[in-house]
Amino acid sequence: MRAFTTLTGVAAPMPAANIDTDKIIPARFLKTIARTGLGKSLFANMRYREDGSENPDFVLNQEPYRHAEILIAFDNFGCGSSREHAPWALLDFGIRCVIAPDFADIFHSNSFKNGVLPVALPRAVCEQLMEDARMGGNARLTVDLERQVVVRPNGEEIPFQIDPFRRHLLLNGLDDIGQTLQHAPAIDSFEAKQRAAQPWLYAEA
Amino acid sequence: MAKPRTLFDKIWDAHVVDTLPDGTAVLYIDKHLTHEVTSPQAFEGLRLAGRKLRRPDATIAVVDHNIATDSSRYGRIEDPESRQQVETLERNVVEFGVPYIPLTDIRQGIVHVIGPELGLSLPGMTLVCGDSHTSTHGALGALAFGIGTSEVEHVMATQTLLQKPAKNMRVTVNGTLTPGCTAKDIVLAIIGKIGTGGGTGHVIEYAGEAIRALDMAGRMTLCNMTIEAGARAGMVAPDQTTFDYVKGRPFAPKGEAFDRAVAWWSTLPTDEGAHFDKEVVLDAAEIAPQVTWGTNPEAVLPITGEVPDPALVEDEDRRAQMARMLQYMDLQPGQKLEGLKIDVAFIGSCTNSRIEDIRAAAAVARGRKVAEGVRALVVPGSGLVKKQAEDEGLDVILKTAGFEWREAGCSMCLGMNPDKLTPGQRSASTSNRNFEGRQGPGGRTHLVSPAMAAAAAVHGHLVDIRKVEIKEGV
Numbered sequence: 001m002r003a004f005t006t007l008t009g010v011a012a013p014m015p016a017a018n019i020d021t022d023k024i025i026p027a028r029f030l031k032t033i034a035r036t037g038l039g040k041s042l043f044a045n046m047r048y049r050e051d052g053s054e055n056p057d058f059v060l061n062q063e064p065y066r067h068a069e070i071l072i073a074f075d076n077f078g079c080g081s082s083r084e085h086a087p088w089a090l091l092d093f094g095i096r097c098v099i100a101p102d103f104a105d106i107f108h109s110n111s112f113k114n115g116v117l118p119v120a121l122p123r124a125v126c127e128q129l130m131e132d133a134r135m136g137g138n139a140r141l142t143v144d145l146e147r148q149v150v151v152r153p154n155g156e157e158i159p160f161q162i163d164p165f166r167r168h169l170l171l172n173g174l175d176d177i178g179q180t181l182q183h184a185p186a187i188d189s190f191e192a193k194q195r196a197a198q199p200w201l202y203a204e205a
Numbered sequence: 206m207a208k209p210r211t212l213f214d215k216i217w218d219a220h221v222v223d224t225l226p227d228g229t230a231v232l233y234i235d236k237h238l239t240h241e242v243t244s245p246q247a248f249e250g251l252r253l254a255g256r257k258l259r260r261p262d263a264t265i266a267v268v269d270h271n272i273a274t275d276s277s278r279y280g281r282i283e284d285p286e287s288r289q290q291v292e293t294l295e296r297n298v299v300e301f302g303v304p305y306i307p308l309t310d311i312r313q314g315i316v317h318v319i320g321p322e323l324g325l326s327l328p329g330m331t332l333v334c335g336d337s338h339t340s341t342h343g344a345l346g347a348l349a350f351g352i353g354t355s356e357v358e359h360v361m362a363t364q365t366l367l368q369k370p371a372k373n374m375r376v377t378v379n380g381t382l383t384p385g386c387t388a389k390d391i392v393l394a395i396i397g398k399i400g401t402g403g404g405t406g407h408v409i410e411y412a413g414e415a416i417r418a419l420d421m422a423g424r425m426t427l428c429n430m431t432i433e434a435g436a437r438a439g440m441v442a443p444d445q446t447t448f449d450y451v452k453g454r455p456f457a458p459k460g461e462a463f464d465r466a467v468a469w470w471s472t473l474p475t476d477e478g479a480h481f482d483k484e485v486v487l488d489a490a491e492i493a494p495q496v497t498w499g500t501n502p503e504a505v506l507p508i509t510g511e512v513p514d515p516a517l518v519e520d521e522d523r524r525a526q527m528a529r530m531l532q533y534m535d536l537q538p539g540q541k542l543e544g545l546k547i548d549v550a551f552i553g554s555c556t557n558s559r560i561e562d563i564r565a566a567a568a569v570a571r572g573r574k575v576a577e578g579v580r581a582l583v584v585p586g587s588g589l590v591k592k593q594a595e596d597e598g599l600d601v602i603l604k605t606a607g608f609e610w611r612e613a614g615c616s617m618c619l620g621m622n623p624d625k626l627t628p629g630q631r632s633a634s635t636s637n638r639n640f641e642g643r644q645g646p647g648g649r650t651h652l653v654s655p656a657m658a659a660a661a662a663v664h665g666h667l668v669d670i671r672k673v674e675i676k677e678g679v
Contacts (some may be wrong), residue, residue, distance in 0.1 A: 017523075022641070029241075033245035045642045115356070183222060187223075187231070194233070
């Protein structure tokens, strides 16, 4: 996983709540066996018209948002399915940070595993950032994970909270599995105890 | 005396392998179900890192999302990408030694139907799957939740997950459901009340007389849609209904092991005085048959309701969102939900494709005909459900009435296999999500119970099931 330290870029405004994972990446695009290549299908139902041409009204089809690296949205971003294709599609498009008042749990967790940073900030702050984002290329935001601040175009710094363990993994681009395997002896002894108490969980399936 | 604990607390505590300094738990996972859509990148990750599956015996794979639900599925899969995904799973299960239920096996079906049906999902377990509707298995009194593909790989490699404990929420449904109302109506009413983000960060335990009275299929419907309220998992404490359901299932413990298991499972219900971070109470008697009108499951009303008016909404964003929903759904403010014409009725999905659901649909279909111009599909959740329905003669009733009787799979729930709505089509659907484009681009979904979907099919429009005469028996 690519580490996330600090990011300065164009933020795209998507002023809607409940942006679900079927919107982010419709199910018909989940028939892939790779993690990459989903960027072209990001928000496909909104981004393209029925004939496959671009919908000029959709924010990511407009300059400078075609090059957006940050997305600003409202409540409950990423609700719906568990598909990790949602952060994969964002990442493949080039978006590495989503700022919203809150996130659906599974999307939130999936994002961290792929170097996409979800930043939760109060609704009123998201509304300010939405206005910044509407100013387009003249208004780049900076997201600094090291210092845990979002820097507005006017220089104002907005602090955000983040789980320290997830921050550590993201800053260093660390793989969870490697971390967990350090607990292998504890897993072994858990299994030995559980096997004695609940042997039916270990019957050959 | 020990601190009183909830059902969730007890299962959680029993599975903590280790705790990191910041409180993150290394949580042991007892059962891992997997399917073709969210597993290929996980197997690939293991392969690249030279890792194996820690517990193939605690893992099982099945295909459900991608497959056709007609006889064409037994030949070569038409769609090259779907075929590649199914073939990839079939190669991966061999390479990594994962037990697999192939398409030709009568036990094949939707992962959340076959888990409980085969006794793979048991009370007291931690159970995961790369699918948000894994919450279904909480009906057995298990801690079951959906995970992403990176976590699928993590479970494969370590049989654990790194997790922070969820908060506890209890939804109590008192009283008795009135005739015509089901678990589907309970859960839609709950989502309507607490919203699509109402459960975020929480595990919901369902309690109260109306929940106790539900059969296992109803409890599965309820827990299944818990994710639509944003909760991590839904749970119902195991009781005699649960034990009777589990007993004798192929992978369930047998004989003395079963008795030992029941003794442990009986200690799981929430202790008197345990703390819940959030409590919600509903009265079952006040729940009418529900139907969604918008493009997320909280946009729901009783069938007697009328489409709401965005002009009456004060908040600007909410007003815009509601207007957008009405535009997408092609509805007018004040329009009655009852009487809304449909093009398709879909009875199926991990929410409502169990034998009880098929029986409810057949009871409505008996002696009636699907309305002119309506396509009606009944898709059993598994090969075993299909067989049982056929043994009971339900397929004949449904086919005689003009319903399509199909093979098991996810079908028209999610628009990634041949069963899809075409743009502009309106459906009465027993599935779980009415998101824009969920059942196919441009499709308009109204979520309802199986009896309501069947009634809409025969009338050609949404109707109040309480006005439809049901002929008991088959």
